[in-house]
Amino acid sequence: MELILRGVAIGALIATAAGLWRAGKGHSARLAGVLFSVSVLAYTLQSSAESRLAIGSLEPIVHFLALGGSGLFWLFIVALFDDREISATTLAPYAGLTLLGLFGWLGPRNLQPGVWIIHNLIEVAFAAHALFVIVRSWRGDLVEARRRLRGPFLGAVTLFVVVLAGFEIGEAFGVEADWYELLGACALAIFCTAGAAVFLQAQPALFGAARPAETPSARLDAGDQHILDRLEEVMIQGAAWRREGLTIGALAEEIGVPEHRLRRLINDQLGHRNFVAFVNVYRIGAAKQRLADPADARTPVSAIAFDLGFASLGPFNRAFKEATGQTPSEWRKIQLGQGSPIPENPG
Structure with missing residues (x-):
């Protein structure tokens, strides 16, 4: 059942990434969505013993791609809702989380638990800030498609990231539960499928760049x-x-x-x-x-x-x-x- 749920999540993520890439190459919000989809796909594979066994020698690459996922989630939020461009500044959270994750992965064994706790706390902080961005810019959003999208879906995704990081922090402290992986797979399947449903049918205005004032969209009354x-x-x-x-x-x-x-x-x-x-x-x-x-x-x-x-x-x-x-x-x-x-x- 766990592998089936992860397969559903992976299929939805591939469809979402392909759709975003095909519909608008080069646009920051779409590109950020593709990168985030890839990182979640990597996490989906890496966070299960069964799927790690299935990918074999590719496991280190997949693990590396998953390390900075929360940074890419934050990037997607600020690109989509704040119209921020992808730059060295907006990529810094992803780079920092990835480097810290590499140290936790390859560094001294006695430091690994503490490093992973810090890593997960930073993930929670970026997820919380993403939620803040969604709320802060809500009133001034002039794109109706984005206004409708803010609360129901991306707020839930932020909650998912926070809860998931909480599970990982618990594991770092030695708290274990047999249902962790099954619950995680179920949550991934639900959220990834919902994401595919939303973004594969997204209105162009959701990702569109600002239009020059010289080209009005319709004749004014x-x-x-x-x-x-x-x-x-x-x-x-x-x-x-x-x-x-x-x-x-x-x-x-x-x-x-x-x-x-x-x-x-x-x-x-x-x-x-x-x-x-x-x-x-x-x-x-x-x-x-x-x-x-x-x-x-x-x-x-x-x-x-x-x-x-x-x-x-x-x-x-x-x-x-x-x-x-x-x-x-x-x-x-x-x-x-x-x-x-x-x-x-x-x-």
Whole structure:
């Protein structure tokens, strides 16, 4: 029964990975989904004595592929829900977990139990942060397909990862139970099949990149055009983008339209997949002007970030680099044609 359940999980994972790869090569969320599927497939094979025996000499390779699975789960979540690109930074959790796992696998035997406990605790931390990402960006998500997906499936997957890591921590402490492997196989079959059902029929909008504003998806009626005109007035003349903690709910209330209608218009007509990205267009545009202005040459980057509505320097630096390919300080140096006038200028 255990092998049958693991076979079901493996079949579902292969179908999911193939479907994601075929439907959108190169897109970060799809590629992250493929990598995560491969790591779960490796875990499915490696976590059972029967399946390890079946794969024989391939077992070390499979074990290696499974070591950083929680890092790839986290990568999939931030790529899908935060529209983050795959980069050295977003791959760092996977790399770190894999290296730590290698030390626990090949390192001194007396240190192995402690290393695996730390490894599993880190896995729990990344799973918890993934859940936090799902909840944190829910309100500002402008893609209806993603909004519907957040709670019912990926929240459950996060819970599964946390529970599974809990089992592994228990085993590291010497707690053993005959039903561990059968329960794990059952959970894998259920979640992997559910994942295949969701992602093989996923709407293109779920993984689609932001569409340029110059190519609206449909002809606007007079009511929608009035809302967009009012939105532009509030954002530009009213400088709503300067407000720290601005939400789409507050903006919809100020304009006088239902929140769901404003979400749809910003997504369909302006091409933004999340509200933060929409607001950052205005903030980064203003930041470019400030950083290129000789009169602001001695103003710290952090002061500019706070003045433009960012709550901290980190999100500003990340948003600016995503938009321009440069850090704020690099942009300033190039625009002013000289070295930064402020020693150790952050950013």
